[in-house]
Amino acid sequence: MKVFSEEGKTMKKITLEVNGKKVSKEVADHTVLSVFLREVLNLTGTHVGCDTSQCGACVVHADGKSIKSCTALAADLDGSKVTTIEGLVSNGKMHPMQEAFKKLHGLQCGFCTPGMVMSAIDLLKHKKNPSDKEIRDWLEGNICRCTGYQNIVAAVKEAATKM
Ligand code: FES
Ligand code: FES
Incomplete structure (x- = not known):
C-alpha cells in the first residue's frame, strides 16, 4: 500500500x-x-x-x-x-570465503572487502574453479584502492577448494 x-x-x-x-x-x-x-x-x-x-x-x-x-x-x-x-556467519563460524580472505591477507584497509566477498561467492556459484583471469574479470566491478588484487585472487582460489 x-x-x-x-x-x-x-x-x-x-x-x-x-x-x-x-x-x-x-x-x-x-x-x-x-x-x-x-x-x-x-x-x-x-x-x-x-x-x-x-x-x-x-x-x-x-x-x-x-x-x-x-x-x-x-x-x-x-x-x-x-x-x-x-549474514554469512553461521553458528559463529565465518564463511569459507571470509576465512580465505583472512588466511591469505586478501585485504588491507578492508573497505572493499564486504563487496569483494559477496561478489566472489556469487562467482563460485557460476564457476566452481575459476582461473585467475575469470576471477579478475568477475571482480572488475569491485575496486580495491589498496591494490590488494593479487591476494584477493589467491583468496578466491583458496575458497574454491573449500566450497
Ligand atoms: S557504493 Fe555501490 S558501487 Fe560504489
Ligand atoms: S583493502 Fe582497502 S580498499 Fe580494498
Missing part, C-alpha cells in the same frame, strides 16, 4: 527477508537498498564508496545474486531475500 509522507514523498511498506529474518518497513520510493540496510536496519557491514555503481563496496545478494545495493531501490526488492556480509 502506498501512502504520502509528511515531506510529500511517496512511501511504500515493504517486506524483505534480510539475513534470514523477516523485516517490514515503510520506505520512500527513492530509498536505495544500501541506505535501507545501513540506516534503517543498522547493517553497516555493507559499505558505500562511490554511490554511483562503480566501486562495488556495496555488493549484497538479492535472491542469491550479487547486486550493487547503492543503485537498487529497496521498494523494488519487496518480497526478496537479501543477504549482507553480516
